[in-house]
Amino acid sequence: MANNNDSFGKTLAVVIGLCLVCSLVVSTAAVALKPLQEKNKAQDTQKYILEAAGLLDKVNGDVESVYNQYIEARVVDLNSGEFDSSIEPARFNQRKAARDTASSMVPANDVASIKRRANQALVYLVKDDNGELDSVILPVHGYGLWSTMYAFLALEPDMNTVKAMVYYDFSDSGETPGLGGEVQNPKWKALWPGKKLFGEQGELKIRVTKMPTDKQHDIDALSGATLTANGVQYTLDFWLGEEGFGPFIANARKGGVL
Known part of the structure; x- marks a missing residue:
């Protein structure tokens, strides 16, 4: 007679219990690690912002303190190009807001x-050591190859x-390493400083x-990565235009917001 302890029912119960x-x-x-994960993610983003600001050399293992010393986050109403003081920057999730039909729009x-x-x-x-405005960083995004x-x-x-132009958040990117992924190549990033966005008549150039x-x-452009390079251009065309940061940039250039 088979031992009852080897019955299918008891084996199944052990497996289910172990799974539970x-x-x-x-x-x-x-749940316990989520706060740490969120903190690490925030510091990773802060690191890229500091890189765009040219402040990575000031970081000595403490990204957050350098970020808090030199960087001030603000929320901009993209339609008016004015700062929106009703929204706390630390609590604003732009990607989440873009997914909500009540807080977003479909671009024309x-x-x-x-x-x-x-x-x-x-x-x-971005402020310098004297508290004067050193630069302004705009978060932009657009579709690349994949x-x-x-x-x-x-x-x-x-x-x-x-x-500077600093690409980041490639954790879910399908851009091909060595091709589309070249947007993170230091040699390509070094081509951006000093370039002008607009022509003499204010047109995007x-x-x-x-x-x-x-x-x-x-x-x-990126050699062998035409679609990714096109994606970079389209990103600039959109976010520097009227449906992106265009109104904010126009106000800032007139001295209206900065």
Whole structure:
């Protein structure tokens, strides 16, 4: 006669019990680790903002303190181009707002393929050691070859001269390493500082092109990554235009908000 302890019912009960215990352990660990994960994610974003600001050399293992010393986050109403003081920057999630139909809109000219644009956006004011405005960082994003690519565009206080273009958040990116992933290549990033966004009549002139001829406005495109380079251009076209940061930039250049 078979031992009752080897019966199918008891084996199944042990397996189910073990699964429940493991699920409880994993769930508890996930909940306990979430605050740490969120903090690490925030500090990772702060690191890229500091890179765009040219302040990474001041970081000595403490990203948060350097960020808090030099960076001031503000919320901008993209339609008016004015700061929106009714929203606390630390609590504002721009990506979440873009997914909510009540706090976003569908762009009429969605060249960057973002689908929806939040009504507000974060901008980062970078101060120098004397508390004076050193640069302004605009978060921008658009579709590349296979995925959405996110970047920080840092501008000098004239809101026309590029200080840096730093792509980040490639955790879910489908951009091909060595091709589309070249937007993170230091050599390519070094091409951006000093470029001008606009022409003498205020028209957007910055271009990502395979045949750069205008030293002031042209960025040499990524070799072998045409669609990704096009995505960078479309990102600039959208976010520097009227449905993006265009109204804010226009106000800032007139001295209205900065």
